[in-house]
Structures are given as C-alpha cells and as structure tokens.
Amino acid sequence: MQRSRFVFLAAPMPGAPQGQPTDGVLWMLVSPNNRPLGRGAVYHAAYAGCRESVLALQASMDRIVPVEGTVPASGQWTWRIELDEVAVALSSRSYLRARECRYNLDRFLEALPHAEVVPGTRAVRRGRRAASEPITPLSGGTLAAPLVPPTRLAYRPASGIEPRRRDASR
Template sequence: MQHSRFVFLAAPMPGPYQGQTIHGILWMLVSPNNRPLGRGAVQHEVYARCHESVLELRANVDRIVSQESTVPASGQWTWRIQIADVTVALSSRSYLRARECHYNLGRFLEALPHAEVVAGTRAVRRDRRRPTEPSTPITGGALGTPLARPARVAVRPPYRLEPWSRDVS
C-alpha cells in the first residue's frame, strides 16, 4: 500500500549574479496517487537544509497555524501554514471555491505526520519552452532563499484585419 510522501525537487532559481541560474531544493508533499498536496514556502540552496525543514515541520505539527485567503488578482483561494509567524508551507495550486481550499488543506494536514520522507532529489525545469531564460524572484520568503518564478511574457505582433475580398466574376 502506498502512502503520502515528501519528495525533494531541484528546480532553477536565480543565482548571486545577474542572469545566472542555479538549482535550489524545494520539498513537496504528494498523495499516494502522486497529486501534490502542498509544498515548502522556501527553496533551499542545499538538500540537507531542505530535508531538515521537513523534519522541523513534522516535529512542530502541534504549533501549526493555517490560514486561507484569496488571491486578489484572480479571486481564487489558497492556503498557507505558519509556525511562529513564519510561513513554512503553501498550497501547490489555487482553488475556485473556499470549501475546496479548506478540504485540500485538511488532506495536507492529515498526511503530514505520517508521510514518508523520500531520500534524494528529482530535477525539474520551470519553463520547458525557454530553459535558459533567467527567473524572477518572488519576494517575501521567510527562511532561506526566496522562491523563483519564471518570467512569462507573451509578445505577439499586433493583430491586423486583412481586407476581405471576394471575386464575383
């Protein structure tokens, strides 16, 4: 029988020099059917520190304070978990309804104490279309290094309406 588990992902994050990309380590809690339940709020520079953050989270389950809120731009719901006013975990996606958000937060909290901690990391790329594009940091990280999110700007030529002609001959 499979159980929920913590997996560690090596993902691109901005390096100390402009335009440089290095790999940071981020943990994610997944359900037995591999659906993401939640993720760490911070990317760590080394695997050992990321692994420690999972063990600290599990050791402090009784001190968890959860918060559900909406994303102002979309109106969708997300959740986050704090310990001593420090955000340590986030929902892995946003939800259309508050009850969906609340339900999925419950699944995360239910799986947290019993989840297996998988050793090693898996490499992931943030944006498969442009793997060399530098990432832009998300501000407000509590511990370690802030998370990175790829800059996704679609540049399209202006739309031109071609005159429609019909040959009637």
C-alpha cells in the same frame, strides 16, 4: 500500501539573476496517487537543509497555524501553513471555492505527520535548455537562512471577514 510522501525538487529559484541559473531545493508533499498536496515556501541550498525543514515541520505539528484566504488578483482561494508567524508551506494550486480549499488543506494536514521522507532530489527545469547549456550542480552544505524569503501571499478578506485561522488540533 503506498502512503503520502515528501519529494525534493531541484529547481531554478525565482528571482535568480538573468542568465545565471541558480538551483535550489524545494519540498513537495504528494498523496499516494502522486497528486500534489502542498509545497514548501522556502528554497534551500541543498537537500540536507530542505530535509531538515521537513523534519522540523513534522515535529512542530502542535504549533502550526493554517491560514486560508483569497488572492486579490484572481479571487481564488489558497492556504498556507505558518510556524511562528512565518509561512512554511503553501497550497500547490489555487481553488475556485472556499470549500475546495478547506478540503485540500485538511488532506495536507492529515498527510503531514505520517508522510515518508524520500531520499534524494529530482531535477525540475522550467522551459527547455539548449543542448550546450551546462546544468548547474547544487552547492553542498546546508543553509541556516532561506535563500528566498518565505512567500507572502496577499490575503484579502472574503465578504468583509478576516482571513480564517484554523486550529491545527482538529
């Protein structure tokens, strides 16, 4: 029987200087039917550092804080997982309804501790590259600090209430 797993994606990092593609590695947690459940909030320089962040997240299950909220621009719901007040995981999409967001957050939290960690990375490219454009290899080694600061979503209270922080022990 298949189970949820972490896959590692080598992808161009947002905010890289124009004309200088800089690849980073980002993890994604997928369900047994390959549906994305959530993704990492930080790009890493190499697979090894990204893998270590996944293992640290799994080992810190008792300290994570799930946060649900809405995106001001669209009013759609998203969630994030914080560890020591730093975002470490994000929803892979936004949701029209709070109950859909909550349901998908619960699926992520159920899969997180037992998900398989898949070795290696998969290359992801945004747009098409020219045939003559070289593929920039990932730099080796690990990185102590993230290349890009953790994503900070702007959470707006829904109907005048504060963002809902959930007890991860549920």
